[in-house]
Amino acid sequence: xxxxxxxxxxxxxxxxxxxxxxxxxxxxxxxxxxxxxxxxxxxxxxxxxxxxxxxxxxxxxxxxxxxxxxxxxxxxxxxxxxxxxxxxxxx
Numbered sequence: 001x002x003x004x005x006x007x008x009x010x011x012x013x014x015x016x017x018x019x020x021x022x023x024x025x026x027x028x029x030x031x032x033x034x035x036x037x038x039x040x041x042x043x044x045x046x047x048x049x050x051x052x053x054x055x056x057x058x059x060x061x062x063x064x065x066x067x068x069x070x071x072x073x074x075x076x077x078x079x080x081x082x083x084x085x086x087x088x089x090x091x
Contacts, residue, residue: 026069
């Protein structure tokens with residue numbers, strides 16, 4: 001979809017391509033040696049850890065953005081992704 005746009009252009013003209021104030025963060029759970037794990041990325045520019053996330057293109061569905069971002073940041077694909085369910089009315 002937008003793979004042909006150079007990364008520097010996406011950064012310089014972010015407002016032209018992305019929805020304002022909308023981003024996606026993926027939380028990937030796994031088990032290793034009977035322990036629950038969460039996938040985090042080490043950000044080389046800030047030396048901090050973060051969830052794999054990014055911005056949503058203006059012409060993109062949120063679910064599609066989650067898949068695109070996860071693949072781009074981690075190389076992972078064909079995973080079961082589920083959006084959090086909004087809580088119902090309190091009893």
